[in-house]
Amino acid sequence: MRWPVSRGACVRSGFCCKVATCAVGVAHGAPQRGCTFLGGSRPGEYSCELVTRRPELSEIMAIGSGCSSTLFNEDRDSVLQGFTKS
Numbered sequence: 056m057r058w059p060v061s062r063g064a065c066v067r068s069g070f071c072c073k074v075a076t077c078a079v080g081v082a083h084g085a086p087q088r089g090c091t092f093l094g095g096s097r098p099g100e101y102s103c104e105l106v107t108r109r110p111e112l113s114e115i116m117a118i119g120s121g122c123s124s125t126l127f128n129e130d131r132d133s134v135l136q137g138f139t140k141s
């Protein structure tokens with residue numbers, strides 16, 4: 056089976072941003088848990104609205120560096136399983 060993304064890539068599951076808000080999000084007023092900058096409504100479609108508004112922050116937030124939550128992440132697994140069905 057061939058995957059459309061590398062196994063460590065971010066697939067926009069939203070998991071990490073729901074579990075703990077990043078330091079940049081907290082510094083911009085989001086709560087420690089359940090970041091209010093998380094946009095989107097389902098795994099595979101989440102995005103950071105703070106980065107959308109302030110793209111210069113993406114580097115210090117390590118956007119594009121891959122997934123830090125590949126294990127026990129059911130939302131990520133469901134997105135990856137959807138790739139194999141399409």
Ligand code: SF4
Nearest residue numbers: 072076077080090103
């Ligand atoms: S600020 Fe953006 S990257 Fe950081 S936790 Fe919130 S949604 Fe995620």
